[in-house]
């Protein structure tokens with residue numbers, strides 16, 4: 001018997017990464033999952049949908065741009081038509097946005113990051129909440145970031161959007177608690193690949209050379225440096241985890257937040273960031 005037997009979930013941005021892990025874990029625990037991504041539906045089907053079916057799960061795949069209201073509404077309507085209800089919404093989708101100084105950024109770049117990372121939450125929640133209110137039951141899980149709680153230089157739209165995710169989570173939780181709907185946020189931390197993308201993007205923007213090998217060597221050193229410890233990064237040196245932000249950690253927390261085990265938790269923003277304490 002699965003922890004989410006008989007439930008129906010929508011999971012956004014599911015072609016890879018944290019969202020794929022969340023969708024597969026929900027399905028393994030008995031949830032029928034509607035998954036979407038901006039990639040063509042055939043690719044989503046091949047990359048993730050087929051794996052869920054092989055593992056015995058029920059899945060519908062959608063090509064949906066979650067920043068587009070009509071596309072979000074169409075996905076929700078079709079999910080209701082095929083699965084009958086919606087119990088869980090995992091807003092996992094997120095893009096890094098530009099790596100630049102604010103004065104070099106276009107308004108279009110700023111808006112695109114806010115559209116995908118923040119407007120999508122509003123649109124998806126707006127579309128599913130009438131069903132959840134009617135059912136007097138719902139679990140909403142929003143993906144913020146460690147960057148939702150601290151600045152990230154040269155990524156102002158990303159950091160702003162992730163701080164907004166926490167504000168939206170707390171506020172929506174206050175609004176819908178009376179309807180037995182829980183709203184929480186997960187805040188993954190960095191991992192080496194994403195840190196490399198940021199460092200490389202910053203070097204390209206600043207016209208500086210970038211050496212991947214040197215980055216990887218310094219990454220390990222930086223994580224073990226005294227400065228990192230003072231910043232609250234209690235990791236391998238201190239005997240805590242060295243797994244800073246795996247998708248499976250986030251998926252395990254998402255499962256807990258989607259289940260009735262976490263019935264009394266709402267409006268929270270929880271780190272899966274290897275000891276980063278903000």
Ligand SMILES: NC(=O)c1ccc[n+]([C@@H]2O[C@H](COP(=O)([O-])OP(=O)(O)OC[C@H]3O[C@@H](n4cnc5c(N)ncnc54)[C@H](O)[C@@H]3O)[C@@H](O)[C@H]2O)c1
Pocket residue numbers: 012013014015016017018019036037038039064065066067092093094095116143144145146147187188189190191194245
């Ligand atoms: N991986 C990390 O290091 C990390 C750290 C902190 C927070 N997060 C957050 O966790 C979430 C997942 O991160 P990830 O690294 O697994 O992401 P990822 O980049 O691996 O995957 C994001 C997915 O979203 C899809 N997508 C992009 N724009 C879309 C749109 N408009 N509509 C629908 N789908 C769209 C992409 O095609 C992709 O499949 C994000 O919200 C991210 O900000 C990740």
